Amino acid sequence: MSLFKSIEWWSALHSSDEECDFGCLCVGDITNAHDGSEQVAVGNYAGLLRIYSPSKDNQAAANDLLLESKLAGPILQLASGRYVSVSKDVHLAVLQPRSISVYSIDIKKGAVDHGNQAVLNKVYEHKLERTSANFTSGSFGGVREKELICVQSMDGTISIFDSENFVFMRFIPGFGMPGPLAYCAGTDSFLTVSSNRQLESYSYQVLAVAASSKTKEESQSVTSGKRIKVDWQLSLGECALDIRVVTIPSAATVIMVLGERNLYCVEESGQLKYMKKLGYSPACFYPYVPAESSSVNCVVATHSKQLLVYEGIIVKWATLVDDVPVHVCLGNISGNEGLIVTLTDSCRVSCSYLGTHPSIFSLPRSNAREMDQSAIDKEMLAVNDRIRKLHSTKKDDIISKNRDNEDIKVKIDMPPTIDRVSVSGPDAPPSVEGQVPSITVQIMLKALRRVNNVSVMIHVDDPLTCTQNHISIPSIAESDPIPCMTVSFFLGKEFSPASLKFEVVVHYQQSGSGNPRVATAAAELPITLVSWPHDPIKTMQHKVTLESNVRCVNLLDLFSELTSADAGPHCVGLKLIHGATATILTSKSSNRYRVQSDAYQGLWLVTKDLLRRIRNYSTSHKITHPQPVTFDEIYPVMDRHFQLRMSRLSVHQLLDQRAKQFRAIQRRLLTRFKDKTPRPLNCLDTLLEGTYRQIQALANACGENAYMLLMSNVELLCSLRLVILLTKLALSLSDTESELLESVLCINLRDADMGWEETVETSISALLNSVLSKRGKGDEHRVASTAPPEIPNDISKLKDSIKTMFDRLASGKRLILSSSRESDAGPISNISVGHPSTRGDKKLNFATTRGGIGEEPTTQEDVDNEAFLADILKSTPVSSVPRKGQSDILKPPSELEFSELQTGDHSYNDPKPPKSPDIESSMSNLSLNALGGEEIRDLKSVVTDEPSIFISKQVLGATEDPYGADEDLIESSSFFDNTADDTYAM
Structure with missing residues (x-):
C-alpha cells in the first residue's frame, strides 16, 4: 500500500451497469452562477445526463445532484461554451451518434424549504446525416463573443455549425479512422492525428474556401469536394489518445499530444519542442499552466491506477487511485481550486486532491536514563583509534585483503598458434603476403560470489583491433557455468603496432551492497600475429647487439614458428606486416645476439620478443647491452x-x-x-x-x-x-x-x-x-x-x-x-x-x-x-656512419607514400624543423577583395594548393657492415649455404 495516495474529497456512483468513455465528463460553470465555482456534468452510453454540484466531503448528498435527465440515444461527448449567438451565457453541448444538441440549465428557486430546481432546456439541435465520432469548439475564423462547433464523423468529414446555422462540410484527405480533434486559436486551424500516425494541421480559411464548384449551397449530403491541403505535418509514429491546446500567459501557445507510449509538446508551427517517453500505458491526460508560471504541467492517468504529475518532462508527484480513469480534468469545486476530477468507465465520478494522511502515532517517551557524555567520549576515542590503526596498516596487507575479497576472477586463454583461417574479414587492410592473420583468445570469468551488471571491456592499441570490445552479462553466480567469451585480434591499419599487449577490464556490482568493483587482466599477443617468416638478410642498416653470460641459444628452438627455407640455428628472419624486415643473428665465438632491421622502429618488437623468449627458455641467462645508447635514429x-x-x-x-x-x-x-x-x-x-x-x-x-x-x-x-x-x-x-x-x-x-x-x-x-x-x-x-x-x-x-x-x-x-x-x-x-x-x-x-x-x-x-x-x-667504427646530404623534401599528403614513414631513412643533419607556412600569404590567393567586383585569379591553382605536411628525409649512403670485417663473424663463403653449420654465425 502506497503512502502517496490521492485523498478522495467527493465521489458519486449510481449504478454498476452503466458505461462511459473519454469525453463523457465536462467541468465548468454550466449553471452560470458566476461565483467562481464549477459544476460537473457526466453522460453515459445509456443516454443519462447528470449534473453535480459537489458540496459535501466523502459522499454525495441528495442535493449535490442538480439534474438527471434521460436523452434519446447514447451520449458520446460533452462540452461547455458560448454556443448561442444571442446570449453570453455558458451552454452545454451534447454529442450523440446522429445529432448535436445545445442545452441551457436554468436554476429555479424553490418555495419554502423545497430547495432550488434545475431545468434542462434544449436551445437548438442539428441532425447529422453521418455517424459522429467527436467534436471540438472555438472561435473559428476569429469571431468574437461566441463559439462555433466542429463535428468529426466516422467517415472522415467535418461539419461546421454556427449556433443554429449549418456552415459547411469538408472531407479530410487520407482518412482511415477518426482521431482526436482540437482547435488552435493562435493559427485558426484544426489539429488531428491521421491514420498514418501524423499530427496534421488544417487551416479554417482553407477549409472555408474549398467549396465544390458544382454547387454554391452547402449541404450535409455532399459526397465529393476539393482536396484539402494540409498546413504542416509532424510524424508521431504512433496513434494519439488526446490532443489539447494550452495557452501560456506571456508565452507562445503549445500543443500537447498524448500518444500510446510518448507525451509530445509541439509548437504552433509544427516544430517538436520536447518529447517524454513513457514507461507505462497511459489512459488520459490533462495539461494545465500553474499560476505565475510559464511551464506546462500535465496530469497523466495510467492503466496501472496511477496519477502522475509532470512539470515538463520531470515527474513531480505520483499517486495511486482506486480505479483506472478514462477522463481526468481539474476544477474549482465549492471554492476548492485545483481538485482533480476523474471519471471511470463505470460512470463513477470523484473529486480528489494530492497528499498524505498525517500519522497520529507518536513515539512514547523512553524510560531509559539519559546518555552519559563521558561514555560517549570514550566510545568516540575508541572509534578514532580503530580508524587510525586501519590507516596505518601496510599497503601490502591492504592489497592482500582486497585480493582475498575479490568477487570475480578473470582468466585469459591464449592459444599457442594463430588461427589457421583468418577471421580478419574484408575490413582489414590487405598485405602483399595475403590476408592478415588473426588469433582467437578465450576470456573466462569465474565468480566467487554472485555479481550483477557485468561489463567486459577489451582494449588494444592501434593498429590492432578486435572483433568485439564490449560484452555485457546481466549477472553471474558462483554456481553458474563459467562464461567463456571468444575474441579475435588482427591488424586493422596499414602499419606495425608499438605494443602487443591487450587489457581486459571487468566492471560489475556486488549483489548484496551494490557497490561497483573492477577486475582487470592483461596478456601479450604473439609476434606472429603481426609478422611473416622471411629469409634472413646479411647486412641491414639499424642494429642492436645484446650480450649474454652463457652460450647463445639455438634460434630454431626459440623461433620455431618463424623458420624459413634459409633459416638456421644462428639466423632467423621475419617481416612485420605493413612494416620493416628484421633478422636475428647469433655469434659463434662470443655470447652475442644481434637484431638488425631496415627501419629503426622495426627493432623494438623483435628485440623485446627475443628477450622474453630467452628468459622463458632459461632463467640463468643475463642479458646486457655493451654498446653506447645513441640517438641518431x-x-x-x-x-x-x-x-x-x-x-x-x-x-x-x-x-x-x-x-x-x-x-x-x-x-x-x-x-x-x-x-x-x-x-x-x-x-x-x-x-x-x-x-x-x-x-x-x-x-x-x-x-x-x-x-x-x-x-x-x-x-x-x-x-x-x-x-x-x-x-x-x-x-x-x-x-x-x-x-x-x-x-x-x-x-x-x-x-x-x-x-x-x-x-x-x-x-x-x-x-x-x-x-x-x-x-x-x-x-x-x-x-x-x-x-x-x-x-x-x-x-x-x-x-x-x-x-x-x-x-x-x-x-x-x-x-x-x-x-x-x-x-x-x-x-x-x-x-x-x-x-x-x-x-x-x-x-x-x-x-x-x-x-x-x-x-x-x-x-x-x-x-x-x-x-x-x-x-x-x-x-666496430665509433664515429657515425657517413651519409650523403640532401635537402628537405616537402610533399602534400596525397603524394606522401606509406613506405616513407615505415621504412624510409630518418637521418638528416638539420635538427630544427621548418616553420609552418604563413597563413596570411596562403590566404592571398583567394581573398575577399573580389567581392567588390575585381578580377578573380585563377582558382585552379588555389584549389590545388593544399597545405603540405612536412616530412624531412635524407638518403643514407651505402655503408659496409661494421661486423663484416671480423673473420670470426662469417666463416662460410656462401651466406645462403644451409649445409654449413656456421652459415649464419656472427
Whole structure:
C-alpha cells in the first residue's frame, strides 16, 4: 500500500451497469452562477445526463445532484461554451451518434424549504446525416463573443455549425479512422492525428474556401469536394489518445499530444519542442499552466491506477487511485481550486486532491536514563583509534585483503598458434603476403560470489583491433557455468603496432551492497600475429647487439614458428606486416645476439620478443647491452612527429579561415538575392565554388594528416621503448627506475593529440632539477607553474634535455635515491650516451667500479672484458656512419607514400624543423577583395594548393657492415649455404 495516495474529497456512483468513455465528463460553470465555482456534468452510453454540484466531503448528498435527465440515444461527448449567438451565457453541448444538441440549465428557486430546481432546456439541435465520432469548439475564423462547433464523423468529414446555422462540410484527405480533434486559436486551424500516425494541421480559411464548384449551397449530403491541403505535418509514429491546446500567459501557445507510449509538446508551427517517453500505458491526460508560471504541467492517468504529475518532462508527484480513469480534468469545486476530477468507465465520478494522511502515532517517551557524555567520549576515542590503526596498516596487507575479497576472477586463454583461417574479414587492410592473420583468445570469468551488471571491456592499441570490445552479462553466480567469451585480434591499419599487449577490464556490482568493483587482466599477443617468416638478410642498416653470460641459444628452438627455407640455428628472419624486415643473428665465438632491421622502429618488437623468449627458455641467462645508447635514429623520428603536429595546426588554421570566408560569401549572396532590384553577382558564385573546393581539399588534408600523425606516434613510441630497454640493460636499472623513465618519456601515449613534446619537456625539466641535478637535490623552494604546457616552436631544447638526462644517468645519477646506495659511489663509465655531434667520445671501460649497481667484478673478469672490448673496437667504427646530404623534401599528403614513414631513412643533419607556412600569404590567393567586383585569379591553382605536411628525409649512403670485417663473424663463403653449420654465425 502506497503512502502517496490521492485523498478522495467527493465521489458519486449510481449504478454498476452503466458505461462511459473519454469525453463523457465536462467541468465548468454550466449553471452560470458566476461565483467562481464549477459544476460537473457526466453522460453515459445509456443516454443519462447528470449534473453535480459537489458540496459535501466523502459522499454525495441528495442535493449535490442538480439534474438527471434521460436523452434519446447514447451520449458520446460533452462540452461547455458560448454556443448561442444571442446570449453570453455558458451552454452545454451534447454529442450523440446522429445529432448535436445545445442545452441551457436554468436554476429555479424553490418555495419554502423545497430547495432550488434545475431545468434542462434544449436551445437548438442539428441532425447529422453521418455517424459522429467527436467534436471540438472555438472561435473559428476569429469571431468574437461566441463559439462555433466542429463535428468529426466516422467517415472522415467535418461539419461546421454556427449556433443554429449549418456552415459547411469538408472531407479530410487520407482518412482511415477518426482521431482526436482540437482547435488552435493562435493559427485558426484544426489539429488531428491521421491514420498514418501524423499530427496534421488544417487551416479554417482553407477549409472555408474549398467549396465544390458544382454547387454554391452547402449541404450535409455532399459526397465529393476539393482536396484539402494540409498546413504542416509532424510524424508521431504512433496513434494519439488526446490532443489539447494550452495557452501560456506571456508565452507562445503549445500543443500537447498524448500518444500510446510518448507525451509530445509541439509548437504552433509544427516544430517538436520536447518529447517524454513513457514507461507505462497511459489512459488520459490533462495539461494545465500553474499560476505565475510559464511551464506546462500535465496530469497523466495510467492503466496501472496511477496519477502522475509532470512539470515538463520531470515527474513531480505520483499517486495511486482506486480505479483506472478514462477522463481526468481539474476544477474549482465549492471554492476548492485545483481538485482533480476523474471519471471511470463505470460512470463513477470523484473529486480528489494530492497528499498524505498525517500519522497520529507518536513515539512514547523512553524510560531509559539519559546518555552519559563521558561514555560517549570514550566510545568516540575508541572509534578514532580503530580508524587510525586501519590507516596505518601496510599497503601490502591492504592489497592482500582486497585480493582475498575479490568477487570475480578473470582468466585469459591464449592459444599457442594463430588461427589457421583468418577471421580478419574484408575490413582489414590487405598485405602483399595475403590476408592478415588473426588469433582467437578465450576470456573466462569465474565468480566467487554472485555479481550483477557485468561489463567486459577489451582494449588494444592501434593498429590492432578486435572483433568485439564490449560484452555485457546481466549477472553471474558462483554456481553458474563459467562464461567463456571468444575474441579475435588482427591488424586493422596499414602499419606495425608499438605494443602487443591487450587489457581486459571487468566492471560489475556486488549483489548484496551494490557497490561497483573492477577486475582487470592483461596478456601479450604473439609476434606472429603481426609478422611473416622471411629469409634472413646479411647486412641491414639499424642494429642492436645484446650480450649474454652463457652460450647463445639455438634460434630454431626459440623461433620455431618463424623458420624459413634459409633459416638456421644462428639466423632467423621475419617481416612485420605493413612494416620493416628484421633478422636475428647469433655469434659463434662470443655470447652475442644481434637484431638488425631496415627501419629503426622495426627493432623494438623483435628485440623485446627475443628477450622474453630467452628468459622463458632459461632463467640463468643475463642479458646486457655493451654498446653506447645513441640517438641518431630517434632524433629524426621526433622531428617528423613534431613537423606533423605543426602541419596539423597550419591546416586547421587555414581551414578555419576558409570556413569564415565561405560564410561571408554566403551572406553576401543572400543579400544580393533578397534585393528587390537585382544586381550583378560579380563572380561571387565562382568564388563560392572555389572556396568550397578548397575547404574539401583542406578537410581531406586534415584526414590524411591525422592518419599520418597516428603512424608517426606509433613509430615514436617504438623508438622510445627501444631506447629505454637498451638503457635498462646497459645501466642495470631497476624495474622502478625503468618505469619512472617510461613515465617521463610518455611511452604509454595512446593519443597523438595529447602533446608529446611539451609534456616530455616539462617532465624532463622537473627531473633534471630534482634527482638528476648536479647537486643531487632539487630546488625545494621552486614553485611549479600552473599554466598548461604549450607546443614549442622547435624541439632543439627537448633534444638537449633528453641528451642531458641520459648523460647524467650514465655518469652515475639515479632516478630514485636509496639509503642503501652510498652517495660517494663512483660513476658508471662503461656506458656513453651518444649525440649526433659527439657520438663515441667516451671509451667503454669495464675495469672501473660501477657506482650504485652493487656489483664487484673480479680482476680476471675485468681483464677478459677489457680484451673483449678492445677486439670489438677494432672491428666496430665509433664515429657515425657517413651519409650523403640532401635537402628537405616537402610533399602534400596525397603524394606522401606509406613506405616513407615505415621504412624510409630518418637521418638528416638539420635538427630544427621548418616553420609552418604563413597563413596570411596562403590566404592571398583567394581573398575577399573580389567581392567588390575585381578580377578573380585563377582558382585552379588555389584549389590545388593544399597545405603540405612536412616530412624531412635524407638518403643514407651505402655503408659496409661494421661486423663484416671480423673473420670470426662469417666463416662460410656462401651466406645462403644451409649445409654449413656456421652459415649464419656472427
